[in-house]
Amino acid sequence: MREEEWLGILSRYVKPARVTHSLGVAQTARSMAERFGADPEKAYWAGLVHDVGKGFSPPLLLEYASRLHLDKDPVYRRVPSLLHGPAGSLWLREEGFFSDPELLHAVYAHTIPDLPMSRLDRILFTADMIEPNRKAYPGLTELRDLSGKDLDKLYFRALQQTLSYAISRGQVVHPGTLIAFNDELIRTKTGMEVD
Ligand SMILES: [Fe+2]
Numbered sequence: 001m002r003e004e005e006w007l008g009i010l011s012r013y014v015k016p017a018r019v020t021h022s023l024g025v026a027q028t029a030r031s032m033a034e035r036f037g038a039d040p041e042k043a044y045w046a047g048l049v050h051d052v053g054k055g056f057s058p059p060l061l062l063e064y065a066s067r068l069h070l071d072k073d074p075v076y077r078r079v080p081s082l083l084h085g086p087a088g089s090l091w092l093r094e095e096g097f098f099s100d101p102e103l104l105h106a107v108y109a110h111t112i113p114d115l116p117m118s119r120l121d122r123i124l125f126t127a128d129m130i131e132p133n134r135k136a137y138p139g140l141t142e143l144r145d146l147s148g149k150d151l152d153k154l155y156f157r158a159l160q161q162t163l164s165y166a167i168s169r170g171q172v173v174h175p176g177t178l179i180a181f182n183d184e185l186i187r188t189k190t191g192m193e194v195d
Pocket residue numbers: 050051084085110111128
């Protein structure tokens with residue numbers, strides 16, 4: 001598919017600001033993929049498509065959750081928007097837009113990590129948080145700085161910041177984020193491989 005064609009489809013589901021955000025994530029993910037040894041074109045497309053599920057209504061998101069066996073999860077039931085990654089991923093496959101399992105998994109896991117997180121998964125997860133159109137937040141400068149140096153450290157700090165931010169504001173934390181955080185700590189200590 002051509003990029004313009006996809007952007008036309010995406011525009012039917014999400015607001016213009018989210019199309020701009022998607023382009024920012026795509027460009028950021030591509031340059032990170034070049035730097036960290038992932039497929040740059042796949043990273044670019046993962047960025048372009050990752051947020052299509054943002055345009056889905058809560059009932060539709062919960063319908064996808066049931067099909068993906070995520071519907072017993074109390075956090076997803078309380079905050080259906082957290083399902084836009086898994087729902088978008090399934091939609092992209094079923095509509096016949098993409099079949100690449102690596103790309104689809106990166107989309108699936110871009111908000112709540114789904115282990116194991118590949119290099120591409122980590123790139124999309126973090127590019128989403130640091131793309132140029134993001135409004136400033138505490139810790140953004142540090143994450144952008146790490147994006148030029150160390151993917152695993154960037155991913156770890158991104159998880160840590162996400163958890164700290166949510167907890168300090170009294171917001172719901174999805175256990176998947178905490179599981180990923182613990183996994184990184186344990187994995188780093190035991191020196192196991194990422195991919
Ligand atoms: Fe998203």
